[in-house]
Amino acid sequence: MSPPTEFPRVLSELVRTNQAFLNYAAIHAYTLELTLPQLDIILTLGHAFGMTFKRLGEKTLITKGTLTGIINRMEHKGLVQRIASKTDGRSQIVRLTTAGQTLFEQAVPEHLDYVNQLFKEYSLEDIATLESTLLRLRKAIFAAHGDGSEKPVDEIAGWCTQVKAVCKNYQEGDVVGPC
Template sequence: MTSTSTFPTVLRELLRTHQAFLAYAATHVHTLDLTLPQYDIIITLGDTPGMTFKKLGEKTLITKGTLTGVISRLEDKGLVQRVASETDGRSQIVRLTATGEALYERTFPEHLVFINRIFNDYSPEDVENLESALLRLHETVTTLRSNGSGKLADETDE
């Protein structure tokens, strides 16, 4: 079991790595005159017939309130459109326009190359070990969150 004294260091490095990754990814995305959340929408919708706001929010991890604004800005750029769902009259489907699809097809392969540079000095085993450790951490946090085990011993339900 990990001692509580090592936890702040691990958490700090995880957060620092996340911030560094986002800043790195943003350097490429900003050359496309987009923000990271906007490009996240573009690559999530690429090669799909579109998605509901709910599904798009789940796949991108963008909150509902933020998602609406991001979609509106992408509409203003002519990259996405909202259409009524054929199966649920209350839902809207967000999908790429022809311009948005062309942007996705042109830029996504180069974005993958840009991102994959991060791992140039990693062996396949290093990448596998990193992925395994991150998956394990995610599963642990998700399990603790979903079953209420995240409460401290002295916390009580009121």
């Protein structure tokens, strides 16, 4: 089979659709005077009585360097608080404040209604098809990485660094370790 001659349109479509959705979701977040990552965090914390940074990063796919900054800004807005872990001196628990909880209770029905109306013309089968095709692609991506398992964010990030190093070294002709 001859080498491919153009960028797969389906991947362009993936990126465009994702961007369109994020812009759409950001509009509603904006009415709550939140950014999208901040809203995502509120929706994640609202279902828990506090969460470690590690866990919160895993659930929201925000890397830890970035997460520290976002939590700082949300703490400054009075939406969350940090509580030292009783069981791990390194850890802190992030919890919604009373104001954060109030915002969560307001935001949830609004946001769910807002995003679910995208699917008002969809059947359950339509939704299942879209979801399974996306999952299949995500699995293909992980398979192409050479590791079929899905990893927590920082492991993925750490692993990306390793793969990048291997790619770069391989390009330069160096001996590489086991892949």
